[in-house]
Every structure is written in C-alpha cells, then in structure tokens.
Amino acid sequence: MTQQQYKIFLACLPGLEAVLADEARAVGLPDPVAVAGGVETSGDMHMIWRANLWLRGASRVLVRMGEFRAMHLAQLDKRARKFPWGDFLRADVPVKVDAICLQSKIYHKGAAAQRVERAIAETLGAPIDAGAALRLMVRIEDDLVTLSLDTSGEGLHKRGHKLATGKAPLRETMAALFLRQMGYDCSQPVLDPMCGSGTFVIEAAEIASGLAPGRTRSFAFEHFANFDARAWEKMRAIRATQPPPQFFGFDRDQGAIRNSQQNAERAGVADCTRFVCQPLGALQRPDTPPGLVMVNPPYGARISSPKLLYGLYASLGEVLKAQMKGWRVGLVTSDRKLAHVTGLNLTPGPLLPHGGLKVQLFQSGPL
Template sequence: MDHRFEIFLACAPGLEAALASEAKGMGFGPLRPMAGGIAFDGTWRDVWRANLVLRGPARVLARIGGFPAVHLAQLDKRARRFAWGDVLRADQPVRVEATSLRSRIYHEGAIRGRIERAITEELGSPVADDGVRLLVRIEENLVSFSIDTSGGPLHRRGFKQAVGKAPMRETLAALFLRECGYRGTEPVLDPMCGSGTFVIEAAEIACGLAPGRARKFDFERLSGFDPQAWAQMKADAAPHPCDLRFYGSDRDAGAVRMATANAERAGVDHLARFECRSATAIERPDGPAGLVMINPPYGERIGKPGPLYGLHRDVGAALMERFRGWRVGVITTEAGLARATGLPFLPAGRPVAHGSLRVRLYQTGPL
C-alpha cells in the first residue's frame, strides 16, 4: 500500500488549472499539469482519498506499470509476466480497452485480445463488460497500463436522481464555482437552477461534505483494498457546521421540486432553499454578498437563440439593479448572449467541453 506510482486526475479540457487548484488545496502533489487533467505521484491511499474528497475530477486513474514491445509475440510474453495479482483480483472481472499511437503494434483489437488472455490465463480473472476497466496504451512502442479506479464517472455523486433538460455535471459545476473564486465562505444563488446542481455543490463545499461519501468505487474491487482503513478515511472526512444559506429558483415548478428532492438526498436541504419564480424576478437575499451562478439556456442547448437575447438582457439588468456587491458567473456557448446581459465581465475563460458543446465561463468582479 505504500508503493508510489503516477496518479492521473482527468477533467474536461480547459479546467485543468481549476482542478490543480483544488487538488493542491487538498494536499495532493507536487502536481504535473497535463492535457485533460493533472498527475502526481502517490499511493493507493491517495487514490482512495482523491476519489472521496475531490469534486472536480471526472475519473481517477492509477498508472500501474508497463514495458516496451514491438510485436504481438513480445506483448503476449511480457503481459504474461506482468504482476497482475499486485493490483487485480482473480475473483473480479476485468474489461480491457486498448489504444495505439505511432507504434509497430497497431491493431487495437489484437492488443486487447492478448492482454485479456494473459490476465485470464495467468491470474484467472474473467473478462466482462462490468469488470474493472484496464486501459492499455501503446505509444511509440511503449506499453502502459492504467486502472480506472473510480468505476462510474465521478459526477455521479448518488444524490441527483431527478434531472431536467441539459443538466450541468456536478464535476463541471464544482470547477466553475472554483474558477469564480468560491471556497465555501459565502452564499450562492442560481436563478435558473434546474435540478439544483450549483446550489447543492456550493452547500456541500461550505459544510465540508465529501462528494464520494455515498457511492462505490472500483478500487474497492482491487487487490490490497482494506475495507476498515477505507471506512476510517470516510469517517475522518466528517462535515462541519455551516451557517450560510444557498438559494435556487426556476420558473418551472417541476424543476424546483426536483432540486428540492436532490438537496434532501444530499443532506443539505436545511441550507438550500428553492422557489418557483422567473429569473428576472429574483431578489437579493438578506445577509452578506456572495456569488450568483447561472447556466442559462443557449440556442444549441434549450430553445431558439433569438428570444434568448431579451432574456439575458433582462436578467443582467435585474442583477445590476438588485445585487450590488455580488459577483456573477455565467456559462454559455455564445459570447453574444453573455454581452447581452450588459454585465461588466472580465476576460472569458477557456472553452470547456460540455457534452457535444463547448462553453465558456464569463464572470464579473463585485457589481
């Protein structure tokens, strides 16, 4: 368990800096920025903790080793000698995925078949679609193996069972909040809250609720996993009291019901309040200034682009009139829609993949 190896935290390209900020703040590192994520050296306990406490990664990958190979016979021979039992278990199925770049071994189906056969015949693990995911990459004739220790994507916290149209993934929401400077010490309001993702994420951050506290991970199916140590790690990640309040509203009563139910499942319903009202009717809550976070409709996502300009203009005017001292973050695909708000945005963030779309974060300083 004390053996050190490379751990890779994957995220949507464009949010690597926000993820690095979160990971550094949680004591991981030294960090190595990479395209689509960040890497650092750590142990299996670091793998467990990253899955448990980090809000931004899409997955946590463990780089478990590799070797050079220039033909299939060599790949087969060296794969059979690899210490699979140090990581995998004979009683747990495995699923192999293979890629090849600039290598003499180029047939990905043949690569996958050789690795599957080596694991099955040498260790005894069956191959199945629901198995632990082993990623095989051959680049310039160097074979490397990674284990997807998360299993299901990490945005599946286990609480947002009810969703509306085009929901924001929790991992993206957490990193956009961080890019806006949110650290859990101020209120957050979302006037187009949908299923409540921004409000619930903000409330969980404020009271220190670990995002992985209620779900299973594939590292629990690996060799050397210690259930008692894992239970203690989860117990040590206990929440703390919070006296802030978080606010969401939506013109759709069904969305308000969904957000309320999701907040209750997440255990933050005592902190989060949801109301049915139009975005232009929002009012500043009592108390200190905070952050308004909006993932409004944009043409490719919901509705037609034309009428959305008027909506963005009216929402921007309401914020300028009623939310003095608050900061605003708006996520959209359209720079024109962001400009239509009339808000004094800072330079836009990098494009970020959101499903089939590419969005940007537009944020202000205090209004």
C-alpha cells in the first residue's frame, strides 16, 4: 500500500541551506531543493521519521498538512472546521497553535490562531495548551492559509548527549554542517585544540561510527495520529561501527575536558575519542595521517580584552603551522581580522547567526 506523500521543509541556519540539501540527498531524501531558511523535499511519514533520525544539520523538520484560501476570519473559521485534523492530531494530545500573517486581509495573528484553536478543540476535541510539545504553524500569506506541523519537537541540535557545556557552546547542527563543508568523509582524523565541551570531536566520531543523531531522543511525531511505534523502533535499531581512535580534543581547562569526556561517554564514542587537558602551546601532531583541525576559539563577548584575542589567534596560527603540517583548518569566528591574524591563509564562508553574533567558517588548504 502506497503511503501518502507530504511536502517536507527542513529548517536550518540561513547561509547553510545548500550544505543541508547535500546532506538530505546523502540520507536518501528525494530531490531536496535549497530555499531561504532551509530545504524543501517530500516523502511519506517514514521519510519524515528518517529525516528527524538521521539529519545532523537540520534544526527541525516540518510537514505540510494542507492549505486553503481565507479572505476573512469567518471564512478561516469555517474552513478550519472542515479540515481533517484527525488525520494528524489525536484527541488526547495537547497542541499549541502559532500563527503569522503576511500581506493578507487577515492581519491579526492572534485572532487567526484563536480561530484555528477553536476549530481543533470543537471538531476534534484535542486540548489547546500554549506549553504543548506538539506545535501547529498557521501561515497566512497573500490570503493563502498554510498549515504545518513541527514533527521534531525540541530543536534537533538537542541530541541528548551533550549535557555538560561551557560558555557559548557550538550547536551540534552547526558543527555537523561545518564538518560537511570541510569535506569530512569519516576517514580523516579530527582534532580540536580548544575543544570546550567537545562538540566538533564528538560529532565527527559519531558520524564515523554510523550513529544516528536522533537515536536516543524523542520526537513530536510520536504523538501523531498515524504513528506506528513498532515500525519506528525497527527504523532506529541501528548497529554502530567502531572507527579508529583518531578524534582528539584538547583544552587548558580541566572542567572542559571533564565535560567532553562525559559527553563522549553518553554519546557512545569514548573509545575512539581522546581528551587531554593542556595549553595550546603544548599541542603536538598525533600519530595519524593528516586530517582536519576544527576550532571554535573565543571571540566577541566571550572574552573581555581584544588585545588578548589577537595574541591568542596569532599563537594558534603559529602552533598549527609548526605542528600540523598537511592538515586543513576550519576556524569559526565572528571577526575577519582575528582570522587574518592567524596567518593561515583562510577562506571565509557565509555569515551565520550564532548567539547574537554573525560568525563564519574560515577554511585553509593543507598546512
């Protein structure tokens, strides 16, 4: 029996849409197309599960439920009451409704959300709760009402493994797409000389181990009306492989190293990762083939003195040039001048929003 096909939207940081489209293609999603803010694709409910389970760069997965025209609130109310909510929602599962109105005769998003909430409550019986995990998005643009469900729930960067973090941690979704931009293919060693909570190192080790990023967390789609728990358990029963121990993290802060080790244990990659407390100046090339140095040094509000930043980045460049010949560098920072100070001949990527700042991934060729 052929399953119903849906339009699917994979949300991501603006500037990384093409990278996510490449990842979506790699995990088997059909004909992904990069658009502003994410990637459009299609598939049945099993494909939606797969996207949530396997995509490392998406921030969430949305499914298009349907659409209709509405020129005024009474028409919205009437057509919302005729919509087949029971195809997606359950009467015993709370739902919250978010609305947005753009260039439409219906311009009050609060009133629009209220009409849809009332239609769901009175036709299906599902409770409306502003704190519900299940979120319905109503977008009214040019008088076209588009209904979408967030199938992810919590953002997909919340893998459930990185519980211990330091200041301004890099999101796993961003780290995964940066690794993909660097051409990481699971075979290269990965080293972070300022690893913080270990995001780059652990993400690379998980990819090499064949571990699905969503393997241990829950998702909003588990509360959908058509959810098949047995089929879902079968889909996420993945057998991991054991990559070589070639993922290295270093930091001068013992607490950061302890956090990284605990996060690696929870992620199931402790055997192929190594975290050591040491200053930047003590870095030595590991006994592996050349790979990737991925580093997210302090920048912006993360450190009080700009003079210290320039000295730190200059030292980073000197150490990497001396110790990591043949390796390529991926450096994340909010300041082109700091990247230039390293002397590493770095090429900037697109500007990306991160923690109230705009950051870029700067890439080098082999040192």
